[in-house]
Amino acid sequence: MTKAAFQPNLPAARKALQETGRLTIVALGSSATAGSGASAEDKSYPAVLQAELSRRLPGAEVQVLNKGVGGQSAYDMLLRMQADVIDEKPAIVIWQTVINDAIRDIGEEKLAKILNKGIGKARAAGIDMILMDLPWLPREGRYPHYDDYRAVLVKTARDQGISLFPRYAMMKGWSNSRQFTPEELVGMDGLHLVDAGYRCLALRLADGIVAGIGPVRIEAAGGGVKPTN
Amino acid sequence: MSSQPSFRRFLLLGRPAVDAVLAAPGRDARIDVIRGLALLIIFINHMPGNVVSAYMPHNFGFSDAADIFVLLAGVSATLAYGGLIEQRGFAVAGLKLGARLWTLYIAHIAVFIIVCGVVATAVTRTQNPLYIEAINIQPFFRDTVEALIGALTLTYQPSYLDILPLYIVLLGLFPAIYYAARLSPLLTLGFSLTIWQAALVFELNLPNGSAGTWFFNPFAWQVVFTLGVVIGRAAQLGIRAPRLIWLDLAAVAFIAFAWVVKVSSGNPTGIGALNDWFDSVQLGSDKTNLAWTRLLHIGALAWLAIRWLPAGATLAKAAPGRILAHAGQNSLHVFCAGIVLSISGQIVLAETSFDLGVQLLICTAGVTILTGLGIFLSWYRSITKRGASAESAPARGAQLPRPSLSSR
Numbered sequence: 131m132t133k134a135a136f137q138p139n140l141p142a143a144r145k146a147l148q149e150t151g152r153l154t155i156v157a158l159g160s161s162a163t164a165g166s167g168a169s170a171e172d173k174s175y176p177a178v179l180q181a182e183l184s185r186r187l188p189g190a191e192v193q194v195l196n197k198g199v200g201g202q203s204a205y206d207m208l209l210r211m212q213a214d215v216i217d218e219k220p221a222i223v224i225w226q227t228v229i230n231d232a233i234r235d236i237g238e239e240k241l242a243k244i245l246n247k248g249i250g251k252a253r254a255a256g257i258d259m260i261l262m263d264l265p266w267l268p269r270e271g272r273y274p275h276y277d278d279y280r281a282v283l284v285k286t287a288r289d290q291g292i293s294l295f296p297r298y299a300m301m302k303g304w305s306n307s308r309q310f311t312p313e314e315l316v317g318m319d320g321l322h323l324v325d326a327g328y329r330c331l332a333l334r335l336a337d338g339i340v341a342g343i344g345p346v347r348i349e350a351a352g353g354g355v356k357p358t359n
Numbered sequence: 360m361s362s363q364p365s366f367r368r369f370l371l372l373g374r375p376a377v378d379a380v381l382a383a384p385g386r387d388a389r390i391d392v393i394r395g396l397a398l399l400i401i402f403i404n405h406m407p408g409n410v411v412s413a414y415m416p417h418n419f420g421f422s423d424a425a426d427i428f429v430l431l432a433g434v435s436a437t438l439a440y441g442g443l444i445e446q447r448g449f450a451v452a453g454l455k456l457g458a459r460l461w462t463l464y465i466a467h468i469a470v471f472i473i474v475c476g477v478v479a480t481a482v483t484r485t486q487n488p489l490y491i492e493a494i495n496i497q498p499f500f501r502d503t504v505e506a507l508i509g510a511l512t513l514t515y516q517p518s519y520l521d522i523l524p525l526y527i528v529l530l531g532l533f534p535a536i537y538y539a540a541r542l543s544p545l546l547t548l549g550f551s552l553t554i555w556q557a558a559l560v561f562e563l564n565l566p567n568g569s570a571g572t573w574f575f576n577p578f579a580w581q582v583v584f585t586l587g588v589v590i591g592r593a594a595q596l597g598i599r600a601p602r603l604i605w606l607d608l609a610a611v612a613f614i615a616f617a618w619v620v621k622v623s624s625g626n627p628t629g630i631g632a633l634n635d636w637f638d639s640v641q642l643g644s645d646k647t648n649l650a651w652t653r654l655l656h657i658g659a660l661a662w663l664a665i666r667w668l669p670a671g672a673t674l675a676k677a678a679p680g681r682i683l684a685h686a687g688q689n690s691l692h693v694f695c696a697g698i699v700l701s702i703s704g705q706i707v708l709a710e711t712s713f714d715l716g717v718q719l720l721i722c723t724a725g726v727t728i729l730t731g732l733g734i735f736l737s738w739y740r741s742i743t744k745r746g747a748s749a750e751s752a753p754a755r756g757a758q759l760p761r762p763s764l765s766s767r
Contacts, residue, residue, distance in 0.1 A: 166497040199571040201495030201518045205643045234407035272709040
């Protein structure tokens with residue numbers, strides 16, 4: 131697989147920055163979002179993303195809320211969509227999911243329905259969505275239907291016109307290029323991104339989000355004059 | 360025919376009519392047999408993606424083995440500790456209940472440690488991180504101190520280790536629910552439903568880890584437990600279920616309806632307004648906060664079991680029933696062993712790429728081990744009890760009838 135372009139369409143984020151100077155992002159997901167394998171809370175990808183976006187969008191008030199709960203299926207997250215995403219009124223939601231559905235083999239048709247429902251909810255609330263691709267696994271044969279579930283995710287994103295963050299391709303690239311040692315890539319637990327991996331993931335996401343928003347005149351957050359001291 | 364006014368009187372006032380014909384109280388094998396079956400189903404379902412789990416009840420109805428387990432927990436707690444309250448008073452019953460809660464707590468912690476060990480071993484040997492993901496055990500490896508404190512305070516529960524904490528909380532609430540059911544089962548159920556609905560409105564649940572909540576929300580699941588307490592109270596008083604043919608038919612119709620909904624894909628009725636509803640129940644029913652469909656389904660099943668399954672020892676006479684009853688009588692041991700076995704099974708399944716032969720072998724082996732454990736423990740108790748009663752029989756006089764729930 132070649133390096134996929136990642137430039138999401140983010141009208142809500144652009145509007146929020148123009149009008150309020152604020153950018154709120156919800157990171158909805160399972161343990162890769164919660165920060166499995168990271169050495170500390172602030173090394174998880176949402177934490178790095180927040181720091182990175184704040185740096186790249188000077189003047190904007192950027193907040194990335196970590197709503198990752200380890201072990202959750204797409205359905206579990208669909209149930210959380212209202213309270214954890216919509217009620218937070220973000221401009222963007224990054225949805226990292228499907229891994230537990232693939233492991234549990236919940237049924238491809240069912241998964242497609244759940245994803246479509248989740249996407250529909252976010253869309254109805256006027257939130258831009260980014261879906262995150264599955265991780266690349268060194269030995270996918272353990273889960274015979276892994277590719278099929280990934281295909282459902284890719285197809286749903288395409289059909290719905292939602293940009294898919296190419297995590298799979300990225301990780302596969304890392305493993306081929308040997309930029310990371312296997313330990314760095316997967317950590318003690320085999321494949322969770324450790325700090326370096328989370329950092330790369332967050333940087334690529336920040337690249338895409340900044341490019342997706344495009345050049346924007348940021349209204350100073352709160353509309354007030356910056357205090358000088 | 361006199362059972363109906365008696366039943367109504369029970370629901371309102373918690374007492375039978377003075378002249379009611381009561382069923383003879385005695386050990387009811389239905390509880391043990393069904394509980395044994397539920398334990399085996401839970402074991403199979405805790406290995407998702409295996410071919411046998413596609414034939415388990417959750418595919419054919421709104422409720423599943425967890426609902427049965429919690430309902431029977433309420434029934435048997437009433438027979439065990441409610442009986443003790445009546446015979447020995449609250450002090451003795453409270454002490455026994457406290458001892459039982461302690462046992463459950465220790466069992467939960469032990470299973471937690473064993474599961475962490477099993478997963479750690481598997482991950483370091485296979486380099487497959489997804490075992491950690493699947494069981495949500497990462498917090499234990501990332502911040503062991505915090506996770507350990509969370510485990511001890513029941514505020515961190517990895518997947519599959521969430522039923523015992525619920526059981527502990529519900530059993531802790533038992534005296535309050537029992538005394539309420541003694542006054543009025545109907546009011547108790549009404550109050551219980553109100554708490555559930557209020558918890559939904561105010562989004563009440565107990566915390567699990569830094570961001571999550573309990574998988575089994577106790578504010579919701581107390582409804583199923585309370586229903587069990589009311590059923591247990593009726594059994595304790597020897598009140599027979601009234602012959603309400605219309606209710607039997609309604610229950611059968613609802614179960615059949617659930618079956619059709621679950622096995623069909625999409626909306627078979629063709630009524631457009633129902634599309635969303637069909638979609639939502641086919642995608643899954645809200646297990647965390649319970650769902651009306653779940654409650655109605657378990658209620659219908661319970662009603663039919665009370666009405667039509669033979670009471671007394673009949674169900675445990677034939678070999679399959681007897682084997683299940685042994686598992687049900689030793690439910691805590693069998694449950695804990697089942698958790699460890701199913702998580703080990705998940706790992707073996709993935710390592711063998713879900714080979715069909717291995718799947719069937721693991722399911723068969725697990726069921727054999729769990730039922731074997733039940734038989735062994737029953738036998739063990741019988742031989743140790745024989746020795747003990749020989750020593751203490753003259754001093755103790757008449758023994759209390761042993762409650763249906765094995766509380767040991």
